Amino acid sequence: MVDLEQLRSRKGAVRRSEIPSNVVTALNRGELETVNLVEFLIVDHVKLFRAVRPSLDLDDRAAKQIAATLKRLADEGVMQRLVQTGIAFHESLPDADRREVVYQQLAGHTSDTLRNWAAYMDAADAGMTFSKRLKRVRPFALDPNMGVREIAWMCVRLPAANEIVTQIEKLVPWAKQKHHYARRFAIELSRPCGVWTKHITELKQRPEVAETLLETCCTDESKYVQDSVANWLNDASKTRPDFVQSVCDRWLAEYDSPHTQRIAHRALRTLRKKSGGK
Incomplete structure (x- = not known):
């Protein structure tokens, strides 16, 4: 019999071929959650649903x-x-009450x-x-599983990218929340480029729309x-280097914080590379 408690404390494999067969089986039965991207990609969704x-x-x-x-x-x-x-579940359950139960x-x-x-x-x-x-x-944004936290912002951004721009003030309270997962969600949701998702053209052209949101987390x-804020600014530096340089210069002048210094250093990495710096 598989000891699920022991498996839950495992360290994720680096390669698919290194994932133990009992872990794969438990993942496909819905008995375990994945612990890294390698495991996330190996889950057989057909077998999982059947189980x-x-x-x-x-x-x-x-x-x-x-x-x-x-x-x-x-x-x-x-x-x-x-x-x-997600679409299949939504469309196959037209009754709102039954859909909510599932x-x-x-x-x-x-x-x-x-x-x-x-x-x-x-x-x-x-x-x-x-x-x-x-x-x-x-x-989902506060989920202990990193993969679910990534999906959280993606599943809002997918249908509502334009609303992120017009209602970005609604993310500011998130950026002020005590839990750092919530703060990170607000920044990552609004990144101009993002990862595994479409770019938000307006934020690439007018990143100042998000300046209040970003400054909420600049220390x-x-x-x-910090990494999320820096990545946001690094995204924007590819289309609006003037904005990113100005923001980083102002923050460094106004905030005597090592956290701000780290953010600015990482945010300016693409601009340093273009100028021949390190």
């Missing part, structure tokens, strides 16, 4: 529709699979992949307001948040 299906409040019609979607997407990239799986079952599951499916169910809801998206995404003690 957890009995625990979900799905009728046969909905279950068949979701299973067919997962099978069709088996050879697609993992992000495409997550997006389309959503909560996914959102509270041991498997981080199922929690990601829940997050993308909300992404598939075109009628959801930006404020409601922020409220609903909070548990942040958390390296997790």
